[in-house]
Amino acid sequence: xxxxxxxxxxxxxxxxxxxxxxxxxxxxxxxxxxxxxxxxxxxxxxxxxxxxxxxxxxxxxxxxxxxxxxxxxxxxxxxxxxxxxxxxxxxxxxxxxxxxxxxxxxxxxxxxxxxxxxxxxxxxxxxxxxxxxxxxxxxxxxxxxxxxxxxxxxxxxxxxxxxxxxxxxxxxxxxxxxxxxxxxxxxxxxxxxxxxxxxxxxxxxxxxxxxxxxxxxxxxxxxxxxxxxxxxxxxxxxxxxxxxxxxxxxxxxxxxxxxxxxxxxxxxxxxxxxxxxxxxxxxxxxxxxxxxxxxxxxxxxxxxxxxxxxxxxxx
Amino acid sequence: xxxxxxxxxxxxxxxxxxxxxxxxxxxxxxxxxxxxxxxxxxxxxxxxxxxxxxxxxxxxxxxxxxxxxxxxxxxxxxxxxxxxxxxxxxxxxx
Numbered sequence: 001x002x003x004x005x006x007x008x009x010x011x012x013x014x015x016x017x018x019x020x021x022x023x024x025x026x027x028x029x030x031x032x033x034x035x036x037x038x039x040x041x042x043x044x045x046x047x048x049x050x051x052x053x054x055x056x057x058x059x060x061x062x063x064x065x066x067x068x069x070x071x072x073x074x075x076x077x078x079x080x081x082x083x084x085x086x087x088x089x090x091x092x093x094x095x096x097x098x099x100x101x102x103x104x105x106x107x108x109x110x111x112x113x114x115x116x117x118x119x120x121x122x123x124x125x126x127x128x129x130x131x132x133x134x135x136x137x138x139x140x141x142x143x144x145x146x147x148x149x150x151x152x153x154x155x156x157x158x159x160x161x162x163x164x165x166x167x168x169x170x171x172x173x174x175x176x177x178x179x180x181x182x183x184x185x186x187x188x189x190x191x192x193x194x195x196x197x198x199x200x201x202x203x204x205x206x207x208x209x210x211x212x213x214x215x216x217x218x219x220x221x222x223x224x225x226x227x228x229x230x231x232x233x234x235x236x237x238x239x240x241x242x243x244x245x246x247x248x249x250x251x252x253x254x255x256x257x258x259x260x261x262x263x264x265x266x267x268x269x270x271x272x273x274x275x276x277x278x279x280x281x282x283x284x285x286x287x288x289x290x291x292x293x294x295x296x297x298x299x300x301x302x303x304x305x306x307x308x309x310x311x312x313x314x315x
Numbered sequence: 316x317x318x319x320x321x322x323x324x325x326x327x328x329x330x331x332x333x334x335x336x337x338x339x340x341x342x343x344x345x346x347x348x349x350x351x352x353x354x355x356x357x358x359x360x361x362x363x364x365x366x367x368x369x370x371x372x373x374x375x376x377x378x379x380x381x382x383x384x385x386x387x388x389x390x391x392x393x394x395x396x397x398x399x400x401x402x403x404x405x406x407x408x409x
Contacts, residue, residue, distance in 0.1 A: 189399045196392065 008048055015041045028077060032070045039063025053218065056208075060224035061301075068231065068305045072181065076307075152264075154220070155257050155293060158300045162253065166244060169308035175245025178306035182235040194236025201229040209294045219290050223297030230302045244309045253303065256296030260289050320372040327369025334362035348405045352398050359394035363387055 018038040025031035039062040046055035089097075169176075182190075209222035233239050242249045263285055334357055341354025367387040374380035 187400070187403070189396050189403070193392070193396045200389070 004048075008045075011041060011045050011048060015045060028074045029071075032067065032074055035070065036063050036067040039067065053221075056221040057224075060221050064228065065224055065301050065305060068181075072305065072307055152257060152260050155260075155297065155300075158297065158304070159253065159257070162300050162303055165304060165308055167308075169244075170311065173309045173311045175243060176309040176311060177243045178241045178303070178308060179310050180234055180237060180241055181231055181306060186237050190232075190236040191238065194233050194238050198229040198233055201225055201232075205229070205294075205298075209290060212290070219294040219297055223294045224301055226294070226298035227301035227305070230298065231305050234302075234306070241306050244303070249299070249303075252299040253296055256289075256293035259292035263289060324369045324372055327365050331362045331365035331369060334358055334365065338362060349402060352402055356394060356398055359390060363390055 015038060018034050018041060021034040022031050022038055025034055039058055043055040043059040043063065046052070046058055205222040205225035207222075208225060209219055212218035212222070234241055338354050338356075338358025341357070342351050345351045345354055364387055367383045370383055371380050374383060
């Protein structure tokens, strides 16, 4: 027990120090490295809290994909430093943001240090109301009854983020290809890695989605691994990034939500209700949705890392 | 038998931890990027390898043990590739 406590204390301390480092680091690159390390420590903390699913998502999305996006951003910012460096927020902005975040931290600390027994939870009520909610108010019911709606909304948020990144493209570059990730040079080591790792990584990614039904894993974690493999292949210059104007790219990015919504609305016609699966066929439908979502998540995460399309000369 | 198994685990994992400690010390103390990479790879290869071997007797079944070995091999591949890439970047700069 005391060993576990010491480990937890160490993790908490390390996470706090890294979080502080991310904020105070002078260089953006150092801050991003700190952020990635912070995400990995956080995923260990989630394991200690017995939330392995969250831990995997934190490591894959919070640390991995976000880290890659921010590293790309740092590299691109270096090229436009003269414009961006002059900005510094005023004294009042800083005072107010420090006060506001201090207030939130103090509130959270007050809640964390005064635990009620038993801990407040809605789980029993939600479990008791499941049968009625399944047919009652469709949206409230599904929000409580099916975790899948979370996934749908997360997926839509991802699409919005992609739209935001694409909107940074110049008009003349619209519909073109994003720049290849990394230095853009061919490299023997990367070529080897890009040929050896993806077959393994794709199997692992699919396995994590499949096993998500009854063990830690799922569409997001598996999708992030598949996206990483795609990025690796692009980085090794074994393939070119796709032109964002192509209908296939748009379809690949949206096929998950489309399938999800189609099956969801089909519920009105068949068993009566948004997202109610026909009895006996729930599992196949869920698998179809998960597979489509994973594919779209992988494509969108990859496109997020690639960034906005650029003209041929800017590459 | 089980005491022997636990003893092997403790000895091997501790040995692995020593390599991690040495690798970290090297990473912090060595003067230039190439020697720091050299220190880091020792933690990756030997440290993780010894820990995996030490954990093998504790694995539940052959499949779990195989997974541990695959983790080590993948870390080897990633570590070696990343080290080479960083080293190449260093040489380009200097």
